[in-house]
Amino acid sequence: MLARRKMRSNELAEKIGITTANLSILKTGKAKAIRFSTLEAICRELECQPGDIMEFTAGKGEKV
Amino acid sequence: MFFKYTMQRLSLLRSIIGILFFFSMLGVIVGLPLILIVLIFPTKVPFNFNGYLLNADKMEIVFLSAVIYAAHCAFTYGLYLLKKTLALFSKRIFFDQKVIFYLGRTGKSFLISGLLWIVPLFFCYLPADNRVKTNTDADGFAIPIFHLAIGLFFTVLSEVFLMAKKMKEENELTI
Numbered sequence: 001m002l003a004r005r006k007m008r009s010n011e012l013a014e015k016i017g018i019t020t021a022n023l024s025i026l027k028t029g030k031a032k033a034i035r036f037s038t039l040e041a042i043c044r045e046l047e048c049q050p051g052d053i054m055e056f057t058a059g060k061g062e063k064v
Numbered sequence: 065m066f067f068k069y070t071m072q073r074l075s076l077l078r079s080i081i082g083i084l085f086f087f088s089m090l091g092v093i094v095g096l097p098l099i100l101i102v103l104i105f106p107t108k109v110p111f112n113f114n115g116y117l118l119n120a121d122k123m124e125i126v127f128l129s130a131v132i133y134a135a136h137c138a139f140t141y142g143l144y145l146l147k148k149t150l151a152l153f154s155k156r157i158f159f160d161q162k163v164i165f166y167l168g169r170t171g172k173s174f175l176i177s178g179l180l181w182i183v184p185l186f187f188c189y190l191p192a193d194n195r196v197k198t199n200t201d202a203d204g205f206a207i208p209i210f211h212l213a214i215g216l217f218f219t220v221l222s223e224v225f226l227m228a229k230k231m232k233e234e235n236e237l238t239i
Binding site: 038 | 233234237238239
Protein backbone atom coordinates (compact mmCIF):
# COMPACT_ATOMS: atom_id res chain seq x y z
CA MET A 1 0.00 0.00 0.00
CA LEU A 2 2.93 2.30 0.75
CA ALA A 3 4.43 1.58 -2.70
CA ARG A 4 1.06 2.23 -4.37
CA ARG A 5 0.82 5.60 -2.68
CA LYS A 6 4.52 6.23 -3.48
CA MET A 7 5.16 7.01 0.15
CA ARG A 8 8.21 6.14 2.25
CA SER A 9 7.98 4.51 5.68
CA ASN A 10 9.51 7.44 7.56
CA GLU A 11 7.14 9.81 5.78
CA LEU A 12 4.10 7.77 6.86
CA ALA A 13 5.47 7.42 10.40
CA GLU A 14 5.85 11.17 10.66
CA LYS A 15 2.33 11.79 9.30
CA ILE A 16 0.61 9.39 11.69
CA GLY A 17 2.77 10.39 14.65
CA ILE A 18 4.61 7.17 15.47
CA THR A 19 8.31 6.33 15.31
CA THR A 20 9.83 4.53 12.34
CA ALA A 21 10.84 1.73 14.73
CA ASN A 22 7.20 1.22 15.71
CA LEU A 23 6.10 1.33 12.08
CA SER A 24 8.73 -1.31 11.34
CA ILE A 25 7.27 -3.48 14.16
CA LEU A 26 3.85 -3.11 12.53
CA LYS A 27 5.19 -3.96 9.05
CA THR A 28 7.06 -7.04 10.21
CA GLY A 29 4.03 -8.34 12.13
CA LYS A 30 5.83 -8.33 15.48
CA ALA A 31 3.23 -6.06 17.07
CA LYS A 32 0.90 -7.72 19.60
CA ALA A 33 -1.89 -5.18 19.08
CA ILE A 34 -2.75 -1.98 17.27
CA ARG A 35 -4.66 0.96 18.69
CA PHE A 36 -7.78 2.04 16.82
CA SER A 37 -6.34 5.56 16.68
CA THR A 38 -3.18 4.29 14.94
CA LEU A 39 -5.21 2.18 12.50
CA GLU A 40 -7.47 5.12 11.78
CA ALA A 41 -4.47 7.39 11.13
CA ILE A 42 -2.83 4.87 8.79
CA CYS A 43 -6.07 4.32 6.85
CA ARG A 44 -6.62 8.05 6.57
CA GLU A 45 -3.10 8.73 5.26
CA LEU A 46 -3.07 5.78 2.85
CA GLU A 47 -6.70 6.31 1.83
CA CYS A 48 -7.57 2.67 2.35
CA GLN A 49 -9.64 0.31 4.51
CA PRO A 50 -8.24 -1.75 7.45
CA GLY A 51 -8.71 -4.90 5.34
CA ASP A 52 -6.30 -3.50 2.76
CA ILE A 53 -3.42 -3.41 5.20
CA MET A 54 -4.28 -6.39 7.41
CA GLU A 55 -4.88 -10.03 6.66
CA PHE A 56 -5.66 -13.08 8.78
CA THR A 57 -3.26 -16.01 8.58
CA ALA A 58 -4.02 -19.20 10.49
CA GLY A 59 -1.29 -20.30 12.89
CA LYS A 60 0.37 -23.73 12.81
CA GLY A 61 -2.13 -26.50 13.54
CA GLU A 62 -4.98 -23.98 13.65
CA LYS A 63 -8.12 -24.73 11.65
CA VAL A 64 -9.80 -21.85 9.82
CA MET B 65 9.45 11.41 44.77
CA PHE B 66 7.59 8.11 45.05
CA PHE B 67 10.41 6.20 43.38
CA LYS B 68 12.98 7.83 45.69
CA TYR B 69 11.20 6.50 48.80
CA THR B 70 10.75 3.10 47.17
CA MET B 71 14.49 2.91 46.55
CA GLN B 72 15.21 3.95 50.15
CA ARG B 73 12.95 1.17 51.46
CA LEU B 74 14.53 -1.24 48.99
CA SER B 75 18.05 -0.46 50.21
CA LEU B 76 16.85 -0.92 53.82
CA LEU B 77 15.33 -4.29 52.88
CA ARG B 78 18.57 -5.27 51.10
CA SER B 79 20.54 -4.46 54.27
CA ILE B 80 18.18 -6.51 56.46
CA ILE B 81 18.26 -9.48 54.09
CA GLY B 82 22.05 -9.15 53.85
CA ILE B 83 22.43 -9.31 57.65
CA LEU B 84 19.97 -12.23 57.87
CA PHE B 85 21.86 -14.04 55.11
CA PHE B 86 25.20 -13.47 56.88
CA PHE B 87 23.95 -15.02 60.14
CA SER B 88 22.20 -17.78 58.24
CA MET B 89 25.47 -18.59 56.44
CA LEU B 90 27.20 -18.79 59.82
CA GLY B 91 24.67 -21.48 60.74
CA VAL B 92 25.41 -23.34 57.49
CA ILE B 93 29.18 -23.19 58.11
CA VAL B 94 28.99 -24.18 61.81
CA GLY B 95 26.17 -26.73 61.43
CA LEU B 96 28.00 -29.37 59.41
CA PRO B 97 30.95 -29.80 61.83
CA LEU B 98 28.42 -30.03 64.70
CA ILE B 99 26.67 -32.99 63.02
CA LEU B 100 30.07 -34.63 62.48
CA ILE B 101 30.93 -34.09 66.17
CA VAL B 102 27.65 -35.81 67.15
CA LEU B 103 28.58 -38.71 64.85
CA ILE B 104 32.03 -39.02 66.41
CA PHE B 105 30.76 -38.96 70.04
CA PRO B 106 30.37 -42.55 71.24
CA THR B 107 27.33 -42.29 73.53
CA LYS B 108 24.12 -40.32 73.94
CA VAL B 109 24.29 -36.59 73.40
CA PRO B 110 21.88 -34.16 75.07
CA PHE B 111 19.96 -32.53 72.23
CA ASN B 112 17.85 -29.43 72.60
CA PHE B 113 15.09 -29.06 70.04
CA ASN B 114 12.50 -26.27 70.27
CA GLY B 115 13.18 -25.93 73.99
CA TYR B 116 12.82 -29.66 74.71
CA LEU B 117 15.82 -31.62 75.87
CA LEU B 118 15.78 -34.92 74.01
CA ASN B 119 17.53 -38.09 75.10
CA ALA B 120 17.62 -40.10 71.93
CA ASP B 121 20.03 -42.50 70.29
CA LYS B 122 22.97 -41.09 68.44
CA MET B 123 21.69 -41.98 64.98
CA GLU B 124 18.28 -40.44 65.70
CA ILE B 125 19.97 -37.26 66.84
CA VAL B 126 22.17 -37.27 63.73
CA PHE B 127 19.09 -37.80 61.54
CA LEU B 128 17.23 -34.97 63.29
CA SER B 129 20.25 -32.68 63.03
CA ALA B 130 20.73 -33.53 59.35
CA VAL B 131 17.08 -32.76 58.54
CA ILE B 132 17.20 -29.48 60.46
CA TYR B 133 20.53 -28.64 58.79
CA ALA B 134 19.04 -29.35 55.35
CA ALA B 135 16.05 -27.14 56.20
CA HIS B 136 18.42 -24.37 57.27
CA CYS B 137 20.47 -24.77 54.06
CA ALA B 138 17.29 -24.52 51.95
CA PHE B 139 16.27 -21.39 53.87
CA THR B 140 19.75 -19.86 53.38
CA TYR B 141 19.61 -20.61 49.65
CA GLY B 142 16.23 -18.88 49.53
CA LEU B 143 17.73 -15.84 51.24
CA TYR B 144 20.62 -15.85 48.75
CA LEU B 145 18.18 -15.83 45.84
CA LEU B 146 16.15 -13.11 47.51
CA LYS B 147 19.34 -11.05 47.84
CA LYS B 148 19.95 -11.50 44.10
CA THR B 149 16.35 -10.50 43.31
CA LEU B 150 16.68 -7.35 45.41
CA ALA B 151 19.97 -6.53 43.65
CA LEU B 152 18.07 -6.67 40.33
CA PHE B 153 15.32 -4.48 41.79
CA SER B 154 17.89 -1.90 42.84
CA LYS B 155 19.12 -1.82 39.21
CA ARG B 156 15.48 -1.08 38.32
CA ILE B 157 15.06 -4.45 36.63
CA PHE B 158 11.59 -5.61 37.69
CA PHE B 159 9.69 -7.62 35.10
CA ASP B 160 12.54 -9.75 33.88
CA GLN B 161 12.84 -13.52 33.37
CA LYS B 162 15.66 -13.62 35.94
CA VAL B 163 13.46 -11.97 38.60
CA ILE B 164 10.65 -14.44 37.88
CA PHE B 165 13.08 -17.37 38.09
CA TYR B 166 14.68 -16.15 41.34
CA LEU B 167 11.31 -15.49 42.99
CA GLY B 168 10.05 -18.94 42.01
CA ARG B 169 13.22 -20.62 43.29
CA THR B 170 13.10 -18.57 46.51
CA GLY B 171 9.54 -19.77 47.08
CA LYS B 172 10.47 -23.40 46.41
CA SER B 173 13.48 -23.14 48.77
CA PHE B 174 11.32 -21.76 51.58
CA LEU B 175 8.69 -24.44 50.90
CA ILE B 176 11.34 -27.18 51.11
CA SER B 177 12.69 -25.60 54.28
CA GLY B 178 9.21 -25.57 55.83
CA LEU B 179 8.50 -29.17 54.83
CA LEU B 180 11.84 -30.33 56.23
CA TRP B 181 11.12 -28.51 59.51
CA ILE B 182 7.87 -30.47 59.78
CA VAL B 183 9.68 -33.85 59.56
CA PRO B 184 11.32 -33.70 63.01
CA LEU B 185 8.15 -32.20 64.51
CA PHE B 186 5.85 -34.92 63.22
CA PHE B 187 7.86 -38.10 63.09
CA CYS B 188 10.96 -37.76 65.18
CA TYR B 189 9.79 -35.85 68.18
CA LEU B 190 11.38 -37.74 71.02
CA PRO B 191 10.60 -36.38 74.47
CA ALA B 192 12.47 -37.30 77.61
CA ASP B 193 10.76 -40.72 77.94
CA ASN B 194 12.14 -41.76 74.55
CA ARG B 195 8.75 -42.33 72.89
CA VAL B 196 7.85 -41.08 69.47
CA LYS B 197 5.16 -38.44 69.78
CA THR B 198 3.72 -35.77 67.54
CA ASN B 199 3.97 -32.21 68.66
CA THR B 200 1.05 -29.92 67.98
CA ASP B 201 2.24 -26.92 69.98
CA ALA B 202 1.81 -23.59 68.27
CA ASP B 203 5.49 -22.84 69.04
CA GLY B 204 6.66 -26.02 67.37
CA PHE B 205 4.75 -25.40 64.16
CA ALA B 206 5.34 -21.65 64.01
CA ILE B 207 8.60 -21.89 62.03
CA PRO B 208 7.53 -24.43 59.38
CA ILE B 209 4.11 -22.83 58.86
CA PHE B 210 5.76 -19.44 58.47
CA HIS B 211 8.27 -20.89 55.99
CA LEU B 212 5.49 -22.65 54.04
CA ALA B 213 3.39 -19.48 53.92
CA ILE B 214 6.33 -17.35 52.78
CA GLY B 215 7.31 -20.02 50.24
CA LEU B 216 3.81 -20.13 48.78
CA PHE B 217 3.71 -16.35 48.72
CA PHE B 218 6.93 -16.19 46.69
CA THR B 219 5.77 -18.84 44.21
CA VAL B 220 2.51 -16.88 43.72
CA LEU B 221 4.53 -13.66 43.41
CA SER B 222 6.67 -15.31 40.72
CA GLU B 223 3.54 -16.16 38.72
CA VAL B 224 2.19 -12.62 39.21
CA PHE B 225 5.49 -11.21 37.91
CA LEU B 226 5.26 -13.56 34.91
CA MET B 227 1.78 -12.20 34.12
CA ALA B 228 3.03 -8.63 34.62
CA LYS B 229 5.96 -9.29 32.25
CA LYS B 230 3.57 -10.56 29.55
CA MET B 231 1.29 -7.57 30.01
CA LYS B 232 4.28 -5.21 29.84
CA GLU B 233 5.48 -6.84 26.63
CA GLU B 234 1.99 -6.63 25.16
CA ASN B 235 1.76 -2.99 26.15
CA GLU B 236 5.15 -2.23 24.63
CA LEU B 237 4.17 -3.99 21.39
CA THR B 238 0.87 -2.18 21.10
CA ILE B 239 1.39 0.48 18.47
